[in-house]
Amino acid sequence: MIKIGDLNLGDFPLLLAPMEDVSDPPFRAVCKTNGADLMYTEFISSEGLIRDAAKSVQKLDVYDYERPIGIQIFGNEISSMREAAAIAEEAGPDILDINYGCPVNKVACKGAGAGILLDIDKMVAMTAEIVKAVKIPVTVKTRLGWDESTIKINEVTERLQDVGIQAISIHARTRKQMYKGEADWSYLGEIMKNNRIKIPVFGNGDIDSPEKAKAYKEKYGVDGLMIGRAAIGYPWIFNEIKHYMQTGSLLAVPDMEERVKVAKKHLDFSVEWKGEKLGVLEMRRHYTNYFRGIPHFKPYRTSLVTTDEYAKVNDILEEVSTVFADEVF
Incomplete structure (x- = not known):
């Protein structure tokens, strides 16, 4: 049984990835109906929450039918992230997630999202402060590194676990790759063999079919999968993966x-x-x-x-x- 805090997510949970301008409550509703076990909001700017910006505040909307649901925040200032975490917690999510993975220039080049992968010490310090600021479980979404020369994801996972996160989702690409090229899950396989890692590790990147989901589960040993782009316009993928995992047969595609x-x-x-x-x-x-x-x-x-x-x-x-x-x- 995979657990985040007191939340039971089943034996092999399927997570809906937080996607900007996609993972809003309407989209989450159809994904939940079709088998998503845990979902996250779109990422929310810490500065926007502190300023009470309308767009950021609206993204805090979560509903009981979505549970368990996590709110994801991003930013580059520790004090702002700590304050935003407390604001997000008041909205009543089950989990608070920190975005250390967004690769787009307007986020990463300002030291937020995947940009913080260039400063692991700050990443750890920020995480520690956020964990202290809230009572709900804190999770992290990140990438392998900024580029191939900065991949330290095994160390990062250990250090973030040590300061109190209760799960991590890893997109198996670097920031430099953006969404191009093939995700390299071998790094996730190494993490799963690390006896120091006790928290759930969820794999993300290139999961677009039930067959691939099963193959990656068996090859890399992750605790669950996070699915993003493959669910856009195709929320059925969650139940299709579950059915294939259980039976070895494919569901008929939706008519x-x-x-x-x-x-x-x-x-x-x-x-x-x-x-x-x-x-x-x-x-x-x-x-x-x-x-x-x-x-x-x-x-x-x-x-x-x-x-x-x-x-x-x-x-x-x-x-x-x-x-x-x-x-x-």
Whole structure:
């Protein structure tokens, strides 16, 4: 049984990765329904929380149906991160997660996210202060290192464990790689053989099929998997992986009726959470993935990403369900 604090996550939990502009409550809702065991919010700026910035504060929204749920924060100042951690805890999450993995320039080049991998001592000091600042379990999401010459992830995991984190998720790429090239899970395999490591270690990077999930579990021995991009527009991947792990057989891929049903549920949550205008707008990034690979779908995709009214988008989805009812995936 994998545990984070008092939270029981099952024998091999599947986590939804925190993704900026993706992992909002509407997206988390459809992932939870389809088998995600633990989810995290989008990363939230510590400075934004301290300033009470509207966008940052809205990201604190968590709901009981999502539990267990973690709030993730990022920043480059220890005092600000400590204060933001206390603010985040008041929102009622089960876990507080620290983002030490975001590779984008506007974050990493300011010493936050993956940028802190250039200063491991500061990373450890910041983590220690955050652990002291809250009563809920603290976890970390990070990468292997800034580049190949700075990979010290085994040492980092030990030191972060020593200052009190209760789990770590590791994206098996360096910051320099961004999201390119192949993730190198051999480093995770080494961590799992390290007898000093007692906390759960979750692997992230390139898990995009049930077969690969099972193979990586068996080869590298991680305690669970964190899935990000493969879940965008395809939340079914969590239950597909679980079914394959248990039975060795693949579930049938979702048909058009199921895809439209989940896309509409996602849309409904989005409009309910953000209002019609913004809810419709922010759903646009998901339609390509919900309906990927369908021949002659381009006119419908264009309509879905250019229509501003909820009712009209709903009508388009209904038409898609009818026109492509016999589509085989």
